[in-house]
Amino acid sequence: xxxxxxxxxxxxLKTGQSMTLQCAQDMNHEYMSWYRQDPGMGLRLxxxxxxxxxxxxxxxxxxxxxxxxxxxxxxxxxLSAAPSQTSVYFCASSPPTGRAAEQYFGPGTRLTVT
Amino acid sequence: xxxxxxxxxxxxxxEAETVTLSCTYDTSESDYYLFWxxxxxxxxxxxxxxxxxxxxxxxxxxxxxxxxxxAAKSFSLKISDSQLGDAAMYxxxxxxxxxxxxxxxxxxxxxxxx
Numbered sequence: 071x072x073x074x075x076x077x078x079x080x081x082x083l084k085t086g087q088s089m090t091l092q093c094a095q096d097m098n099h100e101y102m103s104w105y106r107q108d109p110g111m112g113l114r115l116x117x118x119x120x121x122x123x124x125x126x127x128x129x130x131x132x133x134x135x136x137x138x139x140x141x142x143x144x145x146x147x148x149l150s151a152a153p154s155q156t157s158v159y160f161c162a163s164s165p166p167t168g169r170a171a172e173q174y175f176g177p178g179t180r181l182t183v184t
Numbered sequence: 185x186x187x188x189x190x191x192x193x194x195x196x197x198x199e200a201e202t203v204t205l206s207c208t209y210d211t212s213e214s215d216y217y218l219f220w221x222x223x224x225x226x227x228x229x230x231x232x233x234x235x236x237x238x239x240x241x242x243x244x245x246x247x248x249x250x251x252x253x254x255a256a257k258s259f260s261l262k263i264s265d266s267q268l269g270d271a272a273m274y275x276x277x278x279x280x281x282x283x284x285x286x287x288x289x290x291x292x293x294x295x296x297x298x
Contacts, residue, residue: 101284105288110193110290111290112190112275112288112289112290112291113275113288114288115285115286115287115288118284118285118286120283120284126285128285128287129287158227160229162229162286164284164286172219172231172234173229173231175228177227177228
C-alpha cells in the first residue's frame with residue numbers, strides 16, 4: 071500500500087492564482103481530512119469528509135473548497151490564493167471511530183503564496 | 185465547539201528523565217477518543233498513544249503513558265526514560281465519535297538535553 075499520497079510536495083503561487091492540492095489513499099478509508107500547519111498554531115482542520123459525497127467544514131474553511139467523488143480521492147482547491155494561505159498542508163485518512171482509529175497522514179505540501 | 189489546549193509551547197528534559205506534557209480539552213460529548221501524535225523534524229506525523237473515553241484505565245505504550253481524567257477533561261502524556269529520539273513536536277488530538285471530526289492542539293515542542 072502506498073498509504074496517503076499528496077501532490078505536489080512544494081508549490082509557489084502568486085496572489086490570486088488558483089490551484090488544487092491532490093490527496094489520495096489506497097486503504098479504503100471512509101474518513102479523510104485536510105489540515106494546515108502554521109508555526110505556533112498547530113494543525114487546524116480545514117475540511118473533512120466521512121465518505122464519498124459527504125463533506126463538512128472544519129475550523130478554518132474560508133478560501134478553500136473540497137469534494138469527495140470517490141473514496142480514494144479528496145482534493146483541496148484554493149480558489150484565489152492569498153499570502154495568508156502560505157502554510158504546510160496535510161491530508162489524512164482513517165477508518166471510522168468504531169476502532170478508535172488513528173489517522174494516517176500524507177507527507178505534506180509546502181505552499182508559498184507571494 | 186470543541187477545543188484542545190496544550191499550555192506548554194516548549195519543554196526540556198534531561199536524557200533518561202521523565203517528562204509530562206499537558207493537554208486539556210473542552211467538549212459536551214460523552215463518546216470520543218483522544219490521541220497523542222509526535223512530529224519529528226521530518227514532518228511525518230506518528231501516533232504515540234490513544235485513549236477511548238469510555239475506558240477508565242489509562243493507556244500505556246512502552247515508555248509512554250497517559251493520565252486521563254475524564255471529569256477534568258485532562259489528557260496528559262508521560263514519557264519515561266527520555267531518549268534523544270523523543271525530541272519532537274507533540275500534538276494532542278480529540279476525535280468525537282458522532283461525526284469523526286478530529287481537532288488538534290497547538291503542540292508542545294520537546295527538547296531532550298544530553
